[in-house]
Amino acid sequence: NAGVTQTPKFRVLKTGQSMTLLCAQDMNHEYMYWYRQDPGMGLRLIHYSVGEGTTAKGEVPDGYNVSRLKKQNFLLGLESAAPSQTSVYFCASRGDSPWEQFFGPGTRLTVL
Amino acid sequence: AQSVAQPEDQVNVAEGNPLTVKCTYSVSGNPYLFWYVQYPNRGLQFLLKYITGDNLVKGSYGFEAEFNKSQTSFHLKKPSALVSDSALYFCAVRDPLMEYGNKLVFGAGTILRVKS
Numbered sequence: 001n002a003g004v005t006q007t008p009k010f011r012v013l014k015t016g017q018s019m020t021l022l023c024a025q026d027m028n029h030e031y032m033y034w035y036r037q038d039p040g041m042g043l044r045l046i047h048y049s050v051g052e053g054t055t056a057k058g059e060v061p062d063g064y065n066v067s068r069l070k071k072q073n074f075l076l077g078l079e080s081a082a083p084s085q086t087s088v089y090f091c092a093s094r095g096d097s098p099w100e101q102f103f104g105p106g107t108r109l110t111v112l
Numbered sequence: 113a114q115s116v117a118q119p120e121d122q123v124n125v126a127e128g129n130p131l132t133v134k135c136t137y138s139v140s141g142n143p144y145l146f147w148y149v150q151y152p153n154r155g156l157q158f159l160l161k162y163i164t165g166d167n168l169v170k171g172s173y174g175f176e177a178e179f180n181k182s183q184t185s186f187h188l189k190k191p192s193a194l195v196s197d198s199a200l201y202f203c204a205v206r207d208p209l210m211e212y213g214n215k216l217v218f219g220a221g222t223i224l225r226v227k228s
Binding site for chain 1: 121144146148153154155156157158161163202206215216218219220221
């Protein structure tokens with residue numbers, strides 16, 4: 001099992017450009033999450049999904065959109081990137097156990 | 113609001129010495145507490161959790177954590193540190209209100225450096 005994978009690993013954007021980050025999991029998990037990690041702030045939840053076809057806002061959703069068309073994939077979109085979105089983005093998933101989340105390796109995004 | 117605090121940005125310890133990474137929490141209701149570790153250029157990995165029961169919980173890689181309700185703390189410990197333990201450690205609490213899909217609230221993280 002690959003677990004949770006994320007593409008791309010790195011990306012540099014110019015202000016105003018758009019992009020989509022892909023998260024895929026092969027554990028048949030219902031729940032999936034997108035976090036951003038910024039120095040000194042821990043991880044903050046952007047959006048999450050409780051199953052295929054569902055999405056919901058987290059703590060810091062502004063400027064991002066998500067889709068969960070297939071159970072194994074959770075896409076995070078930036079329609080018009082801003083320098084404040086420079087961060088490391090982590091995807092996570094969990095199954096029936098509410099205790100453990102499985103994280104992907106992260107995507108480092110820089111917006112110039 | 114639920115929160116966790118990690119008072120130390122960095123902890124330095126010599127290999128073979130015991131280590132402690134501190135975490136305090138603030139929650140309403142019973143806390144569900146976690147420790148995660150992040151190695152360089154990797155995602156977070158689950159180390160251990162406290163849900164109920166014994167105050168001393170054991171986890172992966174020889175780590176353990178002590179839950180102290182009166183001090184609202186959940187410190188991570190290891191009797192003998194290894195250089196390979198050097199990483200970024202996050203304390204987290206599950207939101208007992210179960211909002212946001214049972215989201216985790218993370219602390220800011222503590223860098224652990226173990227020197228040989």
